[in-house]
Amino acid sequence: MTRPPLDYLLGSDGVRADATLPLTWFTLAISIIVCVIIAWLLWVGVRRARANGGAAETVGTPLEPEQGRGLSWITIGLAVSAVPLLATLIWTMAALGHVVGPPRRSGMTIDVTGHQWWWEVEYHGANPSDTFATANEIHIPIGTPVVVRLHGGDVIHSFWVPALAGKTDTIPGQQNIAWLQADRPGIYRGQCTEFCGVEHAKMGFEVVAQPANDFEHWREAQLQTAPPPATPQLIHGMQFTTFRCGLCHSIRGTDAASHYGPDLTHLMSRRTIAATTLPNNPGALAGWIQAPQGMKPGTLMPDQHLSGAELNDVLAYVETLK
Numbered sequence: 001m002t003r004p005p006l007d008y009l010l011g012s013d014g015v016r017a018d019a020t021l022p023l024t025w026f027t028l029a030i031s032i033i034v035c036v037i038i039a040w041l042l043w044v045g046v047r048r049a050r051a052n053g054g055a056a057e058t059v060g061t062p063l064e065p066e067q068g069r070g071l072s073w074i075t076i077g078l079a080v081s082a083v084p085l086l087a088t089l090i091w092t093m094a095a096l097g098h099v100v101g102p103p104r105r106s107g108m109t110i111d112v113t114g115h116q117w118w119w120e121v122e123y124h125g126a127n128p129s130d131t132f133a134t135a136n137e138i139h140i141p142i143g144t145p146v147v148v149r150l151h152g153g154d155v156i157h158s159f160w161v162p163a164l165a166g167k168t169d170t171i172p173g174q175q176n177i178a179w180l181q182a183d184r185p186g187i188y189r190g191q192c193t194e195f196c197g198v199e200h201a202k203m204g205f206e207v208v209a210q211p212a213n214d215f216e217h218w219r220e221a222q223l224q225t226a227p228p229p230a231t232p233q234l235i236h237g238m239q240f241t242t243f244r245c246g247l248c249h250s251i252r253g254t255d256a257a258s259h260y261g262p263d264l265t266h267l268m269s270r271r272t273i274a275a276t277t278l279p280n281n282p283g284a285l286a287g288w289i290q291a292p293q294g295m296k297p298g299t300l301m302p303d304q305h306l307s308g309a310e311l312n313d314v315l316a317y318v319e320t321l322k
């Protein structure tokens with residue numbers, strides 16, 4: 001979805017951002033105006049002091065009676081600055097009232113965990129078998145408030161989708177609550193905004209807001225387990241992948257069941273890999289599996305050094321994880 005640049009500055013796409021965006025522009029404008037006025041007054045003052053022979057000569061000499069009148073300007077200055085400050089305070093309180101609490105009747109609750117340097121996303125349903133996990137791509141139905149329970153996997157991260165809502169930290173050992181609501185379909189960029197180590201900048205994610213029907217289709221597809229391998233190459237690929245990659249990854253329907261790294265059950269349904277570092281296409285995938293350290297130095301997935309044949313089998317199998 002491309003939007004005109006001005007729309008990014010002035011527009012928001014969800015109720016939470018709607019409440020904070022105009023306040024942000026207001027406080028920025030007031031701050032700029034105050035800076036300009038103060039700089040101008042300072043300049044005027046310096047010029048006047050120079051015209052009167054410079055400030056140095058007056059240091060230590062008692063004030064002439066008429067010079068004491070300058071004090072009234074301080075009172076006026078305080079009164080003038082109190083007005084925008086008070087307005088900002090009242091507006092801030094009103095905006096907080098809109099964004100802070102999750103709506104009482106939320107449509108959906110998901111769990112999001114910040115890891116160095118990717119996002120684990122977990123969906124739940126009425127039954128335990130309705131639970132599935134994905135990574136770095138959060139799908140939500142439009143027009144529905146979605147409560148996001150935030151967890152910290154290792155260090156403090158911060159969850160931010162600028163067009164939809166403000167920031168909320170993910171803290172190890174504590175659960176924080178954020179909520180998202182998108183007004184229209186779209187793909188909204190999210191980003192970790194609390195410095196969390198070398199690959200902090202490459203800890204992005206996407207929120208895909210869809211009409212309720214499309215979202216339901218996506219959910220149904222995600223609930224499926226991985227398809228059984230259909231050819232000898234795929235059988236070998238699956239065996240090798242679960243043996244080698246299952247140490248850290250989960251593929252539902254196989255023996256790979258570790259949650260150290262992203263769940264790969266529906267890897268090919270995602271638009272990006274490695275927390276938006278790379279587009280999800282066969283070339284990038286092959287490069288990532290073989291040498292992730294070259295693309296995201298420091299990432300907790302080690303280079304795999306597979307032989308050509310092993311890599312081919314792994315890729316062939318992984319590409320069936322739609």
Ligand SMILES: [Cu+2]
Pocket residue numbers: 114115117156157158192193194195196200203
């Ligand atoms: Cu982070």
